[in-house]
Amino acid sequence: MLLSVENLEVKYGNIQALHGISFHVNEGEIVTLIGANGAGKTTCMHTITRLPPPEAPRVIAGDIKFKGESILKTQPSDVVKKLHLALSPEGRRIFGNLTVLENLKLATYARTKDADLNTEYNYIFNLFPRLKERRNQRSESLSGGEQQMLAVGRALMTGCKILLLDEPSMGLAPVLKYEMFRKLKQLNEDGMTILLVEQNANLALKLAHRGYVMDTGNIVAEGTGAELLDNPEVKKAYLGG
Numbered sequence: 001m002l003l004s005v006e007n008l009e010v011k012y013g014n015i016q017a018l019h020g021i022s023f024h025v026n027e028g029e030i031v032t033l034i035g036a037n038g039a040g041k042t043t044c045m046h047t048i049t050r051l052p053p054p055e056a057p058r059v060i061a062g063d064i065k066f067k068g069e070s071i072l073k074t075q076p077s078d079v080v081k082k083l084h085l086a087l088s089p090e091g092r093r094i095f096g097n098l099t100v101l102e103n104l105k106l107a108t109y110a111r112t113k114d115a116d117l118n119t120e121y122n123y124i125f126n127l128f129p130r131l132k133e134r135r136n137q138r139s140e141s142l143s144g145g146e147q148q149m150l151a152v153g154r155a156l157m158t159g160c161k162i163l164l165l166d167e168p169s170m171g172l173a174p175v176l177k178y179e180m181f182r183k184l185k186q187l188n189e190d191g192m193t194i195l196l197v198e199q200n201a202n203l204a205l206k207l208a209h210r211g212y213v214m215d216t217g218n219i220v221a222e223g224t225g226a227e228l229l230d231n232p233e234v235k236k237a238y239l240g241g
């Protein structure tokens, strides 16, 4: 088990956002967390990546373990540098006034001195040829889909071994959604372990090896992607019947 969340309870101020949830990710898997708005999906991602205050969710019980060891005391910068966990955040959060290349470059701060960055840039530009074409363009002038690609590329530039994606298909037209999901599949086939948060339950469950369904801070169903796609309650609540 690479990453495990165990009976995790989390609060923002006095409001409890996670009510004792457990899930895990094995090496090489794509695992998805699905659920409606406010279910606590982003909170999970921010708790795992130790998002610094003031937005930080506060852990009041439970644990998060990486290879069996608690990471609750790990500094946020070490989550990237030492555990090689990187987040492509909800809403992209790229630096609009910097170029594509500059955004990617910024993410290499976590790398050891002689990491082979050229191979890495080439990998990302192969995965997303659009980014290559636009590498010297200011990021704010990219389309929504291209910005999403950049957010994923930036997370990859940290040299991560586990990629956390918070709604990578948000705001994309259907054809670009499928495209993004194909790229995620390719990344996984190249060896990347992926924890994927998605509102598009149908696409996410088709892609993922396993999934968990969240509802108001609880996990209410879990199983393989195929099992969840076939689960009548999941169908009714998240797959449009």
Ligand SMILES: Nc1ncnc2c1ncn2[C@@H]1O[C@H](COP(=O)(O)OP(=O)(O)OP(=O)(O)O)[C@@H](O)[C@H]1O
Pocket (backbone or CB within 6 Å): 012, 015, 017, 035, 036, 037, 038, 039, 040, 041, 042, 043, 044, 055, 056, 090, 199
């Ligand atoms: N910084 C914060 N301060 C206070 N409450 C927060 C904060 N962030 C999230 N919450 C609350 O925690 C709960 C879970 O929110 P979260 O963002 O994790 O949901 P989500 O599943 O990612 O939803 P969405 O699909 O809309 O992105 C919500 O009730 C939300 O209002």
Ligand SMILES: [Mg+2]
Pocket (backbone or CB within 6 Å): 041, 042, 043, 090, 166
């Ligand atoms: Mg969210």
